[in-house]
Amino acid sequence: MKALVLERQGELSLRDIDLPSDMGPTDVRIKLHTVGVCGSDVHYYTHGKIGDFVVNAPMVLGHEASGTVIEVGKDVTTLNVGDRVCMEPGVPDLTSRASKLGIYNVDPAVTFWATPPVHGVLCAECVHPAAFTFKLPDTVSFAEAAMVEPFAVGMQAAKRAHIAPGDTAVVLGAGTIGIMTALAALAAGCARVLISDLSAEKLAIAESYDGITGINIRQTSVVDAVAEVTAGWGADVVFECSGAQAAMNDLFRIVRPGGAIVFVGLPPDPVAIDISAATVRECRMETVFRYANVFDRALDLIAAGKVDLKPLLSETYPFDASIEAFDRAAEGRPSDVKLQIRVDTESEAP
Ligand code: NAD
Ligand code: ZN
Known part of the structure; x- marks a missing residue:
C-alpha cells in the first residue's frame, strides 16, 4: 500500500510498504479521507525521536485521521459500511489495570499510531478496533473530524x-x-x-x-x-x-x-x-497525557455548534504533496495552526 514513510530522521518518501491488514471480529476497515500533520509527526521527521521513542525502522506517519468504514468485523454492532468516522489513535489493552480504572491513556501497553514502532495512517486504508472508531454526525466534515484528535x-x-x-x-x-x-x-x-x-x-x-x-x-x-x-x-x-x-x-x-x-x-x-x-x-x-473517553464528547460539541475548529485549518495538501506539507510544517510558519493531507483525493466531501 502506498504510504508516507519516514525512512529515518530527515528522510520521507511516498512509496509502497507492507502494512498489517488482517481484520479481527471487533475491527473495522477504514478508507482514510483526511489526516492532520501533528507536531509529534514533524518532530520524528526532524529529530528522529521523542524522548525514549526512537525511529529505528521505516515508519508510516500520521495519527489525526478521518475516513469511511469499508468493512466491519463479524462482531461489530456499532458501525456499518459507509459510516463516516474519526479514530482514536491509541489502543490500550482493554483488560489492563489502567483500562479497568478508566485511565487507558496511561496504560503501559497502549499502542499509538505513528509512535515507534507502530505505523501511522498516512496511507489508503487501515484496520482499527470499532471501540476506538467514532461515527461522525452528518454536519461534521472529514476535515473537522481529523482535528478531533488534537x-x-x-x-x-x-x-x-x-x-x-x-x-x-x-x-x-x-x-x-x-x-x-x-x-x-x-x-x-x-x-x-x-x-x-x-x-x-x-x-x-x-x-x-x-x-x-x-x-x-x-x-x-x-x-x-x-x-x-x-x-x-x-x-x-x-x-x-x-x-x-x-x-x-x-x-x-x-x-x-x-x-x-x-x-x-x-x-x-x-x-x-x-x-x-x-x-x-x-x-x-x-x-495531561493524551486523552481518555473524550472523542464522542468532542464530536458532540462540534455538532452542537459550541466549538468551531474550522478557522484553525491553515491549508490542505493532496496526498502526493505530503512531503511538501511536512516541510512546511517543519518550517513552523507563525500563521499556521493545522495543516492537513487529503488522502482520498477522489472524494469531493470536505
Ligand atoms: P507549538 O509549538 O505549536 O506551540 C507552543 C507555543 O508556545 C508557540 O506558539 C510558542 O510561540 C509559545 N511559547 C513559547 N514560549 C512561550 C512562553 N514563555 N509563554 C507563552 N507562550 C510561549 O506546539 P503545540 O503543538 O501547540 O504543543 C504545545 C505543547 O504541548 C508541546 O510541548 C507539545 O509537546 C505538548 N503536547 C502535549 C500533549 C499531551 O498529551 N500532554 C499532546 C500534544 C502536545
Ligand atoms: Zn497529535
Whole structure:
C-alpha cells in the first residue's frame, strides 16, 4: 500500500510498504479521507525521536485521521459500511489495570499510531478496533473530524481542570494545543480565557474567537495582564501549553489561591518549578497525557455548534504533496495552526 514513510530522521518518501491488514471480529476497515500533520509527526521527521521513542525502522506517519468504514468485523454492532468516522489513535489493552480504572491513556501497553514502532495512517486504508472508531454526525466534515484528535488533548485538559461555570482561565502558549485547550475551557464553562504567546499571528488566530483575549508577552507580562483582569486575585485555572521554562516561572504568580495548574506542554528537558510558591497557595496540579473517553464528547460539541475548529485549518495538501506539507510544517510558519493531507483525493466531501 502506498504510504508516507519516514525512512529515518530527515528522510520521507511516498512509496509502497507492507502494512498489517488482517481484520479481527471487533475491527473495522477504514478508507482514510483526511489526516492532520501533528507536531509529534514533524518532530520524528526532524529529530528522529521523542524522548525514549526512537525511529529505528521505516515508519508510516500520521495519527489525526478521518475516513469511511469499508468493512466491519463479524462482531461489530456499532458501525456499518459507509459510516463516516474519526479514530482514536491509541489502543490500550482493554483488560489492563489502567483500562479497568478508566485511565487507558496511561496504560503501559497502549499502542499509538505513528509512535515507534507502530505505523501511522498516512496511507489508503487501515484496520482499527470499532471501540476506538467514532461515527461522525452528518454536519461534521472529514476535515473537522481529523482535528478531533488534537482537540481531544484540550478536552482532557479541561476535564482534568474541573472547571466551574464562570471560571477565568489562562492558557500559556497559543500553538495548536493551546488554542484547542482554550476552546475546550470555554466549552466547559469558563467565562473568559486569556492566552499568552510571543507570536502576534498565533494570538490573532486565538482572538478571532469570542471569549479569548490574547496577551503578547513581548509587550505585556502575563503576571500584569492576569492581575488586571482578576483585580489581583489570579486565575482559577492555568493551562501550561508552551513547554517553555520561561512560562513555568510565572505559574504561581498568575493562579489564584486554591486554583489549578494543568500541565499540558511537554518540555524536552526537566524544568524547575517553585514548589514553595505553589504550596502557600495550595494549588492543585494536574498533568495531561493524551486523552481518555473524550472523542464522542468532542464530536458532540462540534455538532452542537459550541466549538468551531474550522478557522484553525491553515491549508490542505493532496496526498502526493505530503512531503511538501511536512516541510512546511517543519518550517513552523507563525500563521499556521493545522495543516492537513487529503488522502482520498477522489472524494469531493470536505
Ligand atoms: P507549538 O509549538 O505549536 O506551540 C507552543 C507555543 O508556545 C508557540 O506558539 C510558542 O510561540 C509559545 N511559547 C513559547 N514560549 C512561550 C512562553 N514563555 N509563554 C507563552 N507562550 C510561549 O506546539 P503545540 O503543538 O501547540 O504543543 C504545545 C505543547 O504541548 C508541546 O510541548 C507539545 O509537546 C505538548 N503536547 C502535549 C500533549 C499531551 O498529551 N500532554 C499532546 C500534544 C502536545
Ligand atoms: Zn497529535
